[in-house]
Structures are given as C-alpha cells and as structure tokens.
Amino acid sequence: MTPAARVQAAIELLDAVIAAAKADGAPADRLISDYFKNRRYAGSKDRRAVRELVFRAVRACGPVPPTGRAAMLRLAETDPVLVNLFDGSGHGPAVIKPGETVAQGGIAAEWLVSALRTSGIDEAEAASLLKRAPLDLRVNTLKADRASILLPVEAEWTAAPQGLRVAPGAPVETWDAFQAGQIEVQDTGSQLACLAIGAQPGETVLDLCAGAGGKTLAIAAAMDNRGKLVASDSDRARLARMAPRAIRAGAGMIETRLLNPGQELEVLADLADRCDAVLIDAPCSGTGTWRRNPEARWRLTTDRLARFAQVQARLLDVGANLVAPGGRLIYVTCSLLDEEGAGQIESFLARHDGWGADDIDLPLGEARGRGWRLSPGRDETDGFFIARLTRAC
Numbered sequence: 001m002t003p004a005a006r007v008q009a010a011i012e013l014l015d016a017v018i019a020a021a022k023a024d025g026a027p028a029d030r031l032i033s034d035y036f037k038n039r040r041y042a043g044s045k046d047r048r049a050v051r052e053l054v055f056r057a058v059r060a061c062g063p064v065p066p067t068g069r070a071a072m073l074r075l076a077e078t079d080p081v082l083v084n085l086f087d088g089s090g091h092g093p094a095v096i097k098p099g100e101t102v103a104q105g106g107i108a109a110e111w112l113v114s115a116l117r118t119s120g121i122d123e124a125e126a127a128s129l130l131k132r133a134p135l136d137l138r139v140n141t142l143k144a145d146r147a148s149i150l151l152p153v154e155a156e157w158t159a160a161p162q163g164l165r166v167a168p169g170a171p172v173e174t175w176d177a178f179q180a181g182q183i184e185v186q187d188t189g190s191q192l193a194c195l196a197i198g199a200q201p202g203e204t205v206l207d208l209c210a211g212a213g214g215k216t217l218a219i220a221a222a223m224d225n226r227g228k229l230v231a232s233d234s235d236r237a238r239l240a241r242m243a244p245r246a247i248r249a250g251a252g253m254i255e256t257r258l259l260n261p262g263q264e265l266e267v268l269a270d271l272a273d274r275c276d277a278v279l280i281d282a283p284c285s286g287t288g289t290w291r292r293n294p295e296a297r298w299r300l301t302t303d304r305l306a307r308f309a310q311v312q313a314r315l316l317d318v319g320a321n322l323v324a325p326g327g328r329l330i331y332v333t334c335s336l337l338d339e340e341g342a343g344q345i346e347s348f349l350a351r352h353d354g355w356g357a358d359d360i361d362l363p364l365g366e367a368r369g370r371g372w373r374l375s376p377g378r379d380e381t382d383g384f385f386i387a388r389l390t391r392a393c
C-alpha cells in the first residue's frame, strides 16, 4: 500500500469505529482485524501503519467526530507529513478543500470532562488517560516466582507483589513462560485490586463478574488452589474463554457458573450468606482504560452511564446477599467517575445496615470517599476504584 492508501484505509476504518461507538458495536481492534481479513494485499507493515494512524486519530479527537475524514484532518493539523498524503491519488484521500470540517480535539465530550473534574480528575490527569499504556505481567505463584522467573527480555518489578513491567508490544504470548502458565498479562492496577480482596487458602470466594477470568486466576493463585472459588458471569462467550487460561495457569479449583441477568441469585442460591469474600468487578464506563481503548470515550453517553450505575448498584445488592457474617464484599470498577465509585459505596452503605467500609492501603493510589483510587497519571496503572466492605458478624 502507498502511504496515501494507508491514510485512506485509516479513514474508512475510522468511519466504522465511529459507527460502532454510536451503536455500541465492536471495539476498534476487532474492526481493524476484520477489515484486513478481506484485504490480503495489505502486508504486516501496512496493517501496523494503518492501525497506528487509526488510534492516533482516535486519541486526537475529544468528542465523537462527524466522519473518519474529519478525524484524520484533526490529526493532520499537527502532522504536516500527513497533510501531504491527502493527494487525490488513485487509492489515497481527496485533496483537502478550504473550509472542510475538522473534528474537535480535546480529551472527551465536555459533559464527560466535567464529570471527571467533579470526580477529582483535573485536565492534566485526564490528559494522561490518553497516553500509551505500559505492558504489565503477573507472575503466577502456582507455577513460578517473580525473583527467579526467566523471561527473554528485561523486566522491572512493579508495586504489585508479583508484578513485572516489560516494553509495550513485547510478544508475550509467544514466550515459553507464558505458554507454561507462569505469567499472565495483567495491569498493575488490576493486580492491586486483587490484592485488596485478601483471598486466603481454604476460603469460599465468589468472583461475580468474572468475565474471561483475569482476576479469577489471580485469586486462585492467592488461594494456592485451596478452598472454593466460583467464577460467574452473564456472558457465556467470555466465561468460556476462562477454561483454557485456567488450565494453562494450573488453577484447577475454579468452578464457573453462567448467570441470567436480573436472576443471578437463582444459580448462586447455595452461596447465600456463605462467602468469605465476594468480588464485584462490575461492568462500567471504562474511563480508567482509555489508554487501551481510547474510542471508549466516544461510546459513553449520559444514558449509558446511568445504566451502568443502575447495574452496579443492583450487583452490589446481589453480592451482599452472598457474603457470610464477617465476610468481605469487594467492589471494583475501572472507572474514575464517582458515580461508579465512591458514590456507589455511599449509597450502598445508606441502603444496608450492618456493613462498614474498610480502610484500604495499597502500595499505589490514594483514598477516594470510602474506597481507594488508582489513576494512570499518578500511579501509571489503569484507573480503578476499589472498595472493601465488611459485613458485621
């Protein structure tokens, strides 16, 4: 592909990313890989270059851009090389016309920037949400130890007890240590959220929104594969992705259960008042993960945010039913908005007698309301809100 053709391909992909953001459709990464499935003429360098252009343009536009071309023109405003590639050539984009629409820059839509501000995230901190994320690993203590693990590249220790940081883009999945289940890719913030659970061998633990098991695997390692660990989710496909990961990690203790949204307690009735710890890694707006999914900020509307908040409150209530007297309810979202964090905990405590919020003290982050918050700018982790609630005995 010529450099101009790569720009045109990126513009077409941006149109698809914009449409998917409005319709809550597929993520940008999937759209990009689907796009190239039907374009065998594109080599790996072309794919990399187009992908890079798409994500640079996504990061450059705050609110949802009107078109892919307008988004690319926004990026071109800071990149003279790109301007020259709007050359009207065979497969390239048309020459730029005077007065053409250029998408708006900034961090996100104004209402969202203002909601972040109200949640204590100023513009400088918010700008760091659009930087590149590091690549963090967790050493799986069921199979290895951070002090002695062998990796093909240099890795630095992170603040998480078994955390390592390697250069972004490292082909981790091809490494022997990965294939042997000694390491998992997991952001340091996510590892610290797991640390806050304090799971111990022999306990009964439920990971209510387990997804494909990122945190479940860390919990199994903390429990040394001893006790009862139930991983549930309402998404069959996500839950199904956990099994091969658990086998690779040697996490044989995990029992999975598929839930029906709104009727979660039916499948979990045997755990009522029985769990030492319940983790609610709730579905959320993902404002803390914009470094990895910058187009997520185009997906969020006030309505969608309100729906997330409703589901989070309901899942907190579901989880509370399952915790034994003296047990712990750990609430986690990868969001920096108080509506999905500190505010949820305030409302939970107002709704439920006999519960208290524990003091949390993790190696990174700071207190926020009755919980704890990690943020990309300050902590170099994904953004997380974490709270641990204890039920009175």
Ligand SMILES: C[S@@+](CC[C@H](N)C(=O)[O-])C[C@H]1O[C@@H](n2cnc3c(N)ncnc32)[C@H](O)[C@@H]1O
Binding pocket: 208, 209, 210, 211, 212, 213, 214, 215, 216, 232, 233, 234, 235, 238, 259, 260, 261, 262, 264, 281, 282, 283, 284, 311
């Ligand atoms: C933040 S993700 C979980 C990520 C996962 N814990 C990890 O560490 O990789 C939130 C999950 O909540 C699930 N979810 C949404 N509604 C749910 C419900 N009513 N009951 C259980 N899980 C639900 C979603 O399918 C999604 O997998």
